[in-house]
Amino acid sequence: MLPCELTLVAASDAVRRRELSPVELVESVLARVASVAPLNAYVTVTAERALAAARRAEQEIVAGRWRGPLHGIPMALKDLIDVAGLPTTASSRVRADHVAEVDSTVAARLAAAGAVLVGKTHTHEFACGLITPQTANARRADRIAGGSSGGSAVAVAAGAATFALGTDTGGSIRVPAALNGVVGLKPTYDLVPRDGVVPLSWSLDHVGPLTRTVADAALVLPVLTGQELSTVDRKITGLRVGVPRDHYFDQVDPEVEGAVRMAIALLESLGARLVDVDIPMTRYFRPIHWGLMVPEATAYHERTLLGAPELYSPEVRVLLEVGALVSAADYLRARRARTLLRREWLCLMETVDVLVAPTTPITATPIGHTDVTWPDDFAETVSEAHARLSTPADITGVPALTVPIGRDHAGLPIGLQLMGRPLEEDLLLRLGQACELELPPPHP
């Protein structure tokens, strides 16, 4: 196995034991970045900076100054996340001349932990979509990467970063993670600082890690939050696992549903107690999400929308223009409806410890394939299909984790979504790791 293919846990352990030099690890990742360049995961590759940081890490570790599990580990940041001295393009012509003056809090915390920045990864323009059309899927290059953190997911899946950060406003960490067969964690709202991160929608945005394993995510999260590292408990006996009767299994591909049902049966066989649950207020998920996200996005982009609207892609431009037509009455209804939904959701979460569901209703679709039509003739866009299952955790702010649990007939990854109570990421990691350890590896 090449160093670039190691999990974060394995790479970190090898670096700490001085069996693997951070320079060797970073060189391996940079070589992989070059060899998978056609996937177009990266906007900017910071090779010289990365090698210099790796050499510093090597010297510190040799001198006995190991900073922790991310020391000397190559990682990527979605190109919405500021790093001082580097452009933050948001994969948009609007920000072609932008250079960040200071680090975002998450970039600063990763740097302090000794992580090595390999580069900035592509996003669907300004995170306004779940496709990332300029980037190809790491498992099959004729399929979409998913978005909006498509570059981060592809980089991690392809060995072009040991871990990466993304953002999630309507599924943008979990969707590309699921479609590329990696782990993605959307933490509880406000748990990870968002300052220095280009917003899509202030009240819905989350920052979190994309990794190869659940244990890897458990190493990154405490660095982002500034909290103590904790080991992932493996006990799941007696945990109440909520299985939705509605919404999450409606309009879902049978192969995806089959894989998720198998994972649920596995959790039961390991001692979890399954509880059938009804999901509250499902009719209002999309109205709340759109009613919050669209006007908030327009508010952020107001100045550039006035000055240079032609620099946005047509799909993003029209969305931002429409946001100006959402009345304050509609926006406040969305906010009040979120209050109701969150209350209902937290009541539901008193009856179970976690909810399980598919992360996405379909696997990665062919590039250019814009719509999905279900057997009952219900049609929706690919982005709308993915958003159906991922937006509830953004609206309510509860933590959500996706874990790869299998593949469809075409070899495309399928993700299991676990959602928990606020600040109970540890439970999600515990159950996610159980699935990961017990199910066959999702990739050869």
Next chain:
Amino acid sequence: MSQPLTPAEVARWAAHAGLPLSPDRHDAVAAVAARLHSVVAVLRELDFGDTTPEDVDASL
């Protein structure tokens, strides 16, 4: 349910909101606005009572 905005109404609303549109944008924006408004209008069904527009609080 309210009627969709016409392109002329979209132009007037956008200008009123401080984000005026060039005439070649009116039709495209009106089409997307119709969809957005039809989706968010569903929230009018809800009886909010004294519900406040709370911020999401991680500590809850």
